[in-house]
Amino acid sequence: MKLKICNYIMPVIILLCLFNCTKDDDKSDITPISKEKITGFAQKGPFNNGTSILLSELNSDFNQTGRNITSNIENNQGSYEIDYIEFISQYVLINANGYYFDEITGDNSSSQLTLYALSDLSDKNSLNINILSHLEKARVEYLLSEGKSFWEAKSQALREILEIFEMDKPDDTESENLDISRAGEGNSILLAISVIFQGYRSTADLSLLMANFITDISSDGVLDDPAVQSDLISHAQSLNLSAIRENIESHYNDIGMEYSIPDFEEYIQHFLDSSDFKIEGLIEYPVTGNYGENILCLEKDTFRPDQDYSFAANLPENGSLKIIMKNGLWFYSVSSPVNWVISDYNFSERSQVFTSIQNGVNCDLRMLFGNDSLNQNDIVIEYYEFSSEEPTRIKSITIID
Secondary structure, X not given: OHHHHHHHHHHHHHHHHHHHHHHHHHHOOOOOEEEEEEEEEEEOOEEXXXXXXXXXXXXXXXXXXXXXXXXXXXXXXXXXXXXXXXXXXXXXXXXXXXXEEEOOOOEXXXXXXXXXXXXXXXXXXXXXXXXXXXXXXXXXXXXXXXXXXXXXXXXXXXXXXXXXXXXXXXXXXXXXXXXXXXXXXXXXXXXXXXXXXXXXXXXXXXXXXXXXXXXXXXXXXXXXXXXXHHHHHHHHHXXXXXXXXHHHHHHXXXXXXXXXXXXXXXXXXXXXXXXXXXXXXXXXXOOEEOOEEEOOOOOOOEEOOOOOEEOOEEOOOOOOEEEEEEOOOEEEOXXXXXXXXXXXXXXXXXXXXXXXXXXXXXXXXXXEEOOOOOOOOOEEXXXXXXXXXXXXXXXXXXXXX
């Protein structure tokens, strides 16, 4: 009897041991690594001289062990170098914290930004930090907690993020291998998404947008928040892509770095053409201003002569505006302009140009129209938002008694 019990129990014990060993092997599939050098780029646009770099060792549960290596970027190209690494695991977390080149404005960022990247250094000697590596981090961590392998989690998270922007993930692409200063499909996608997220935002607004995006997609890989959706596509719709390319090329020329800026423009245009996200205006044209009903309000198209009106627009940070009015005659109070510079009236074309002076400052002006004998035809108002060379909006207004 005892022999029979042993015969039944022993296979069960062996199976349990095998199961536990397999499970432990999956959980602790780590390999000690030793690297003479790790190099890479930190890019939103390129991070600036003085940016801090922190490389952290991860354990089998992908938690930080407390072993860190620090470094700094010592140029304006965004490149860093870490000498001699010896970790218990091939899995690492790296972050960059510093100022960066804003490709929209062509200037350095107004405050510091932190970006992260998760990576497996088994077969790598370089590791880049960028907006895609940052956006995918929380989603990768969630998928790892659900039992995915590191490669599966990374691949799935990146694919899901690109699908949000109507883009396909190139085969075997890893976010930490991408570089906005080099040609190639993956690099084009990285730069396109970097530009979309930056938009006309301050660094603080960019950080908040990324945080909201990351929180939304972390558990299911889908962007559900309509406010974030609209924020992304509305800024994308207003971008001056040719100016952005010029800014990037000029920056790399200034710092003496060889580059081949990828074709990011087509990916942004494809996002605009294919996405069903709702586009909303970034510059507000309130119903009323300081002097009455607002001529620039998009919903109002009839006005009366000899009545005071406002000529008002609320500009976001990094938001500029030019208005051209045509085919009419109007008058404004010389003492009233707020944040407007106004051209002389062109009598031959019956037009006038109103240009905002300072970004992020509300504009207003006291204006009135002459009687209808001076305005027999509709007055055309052209809106040139965010330095656009073509009108971003056009509306016609009628002057009635």
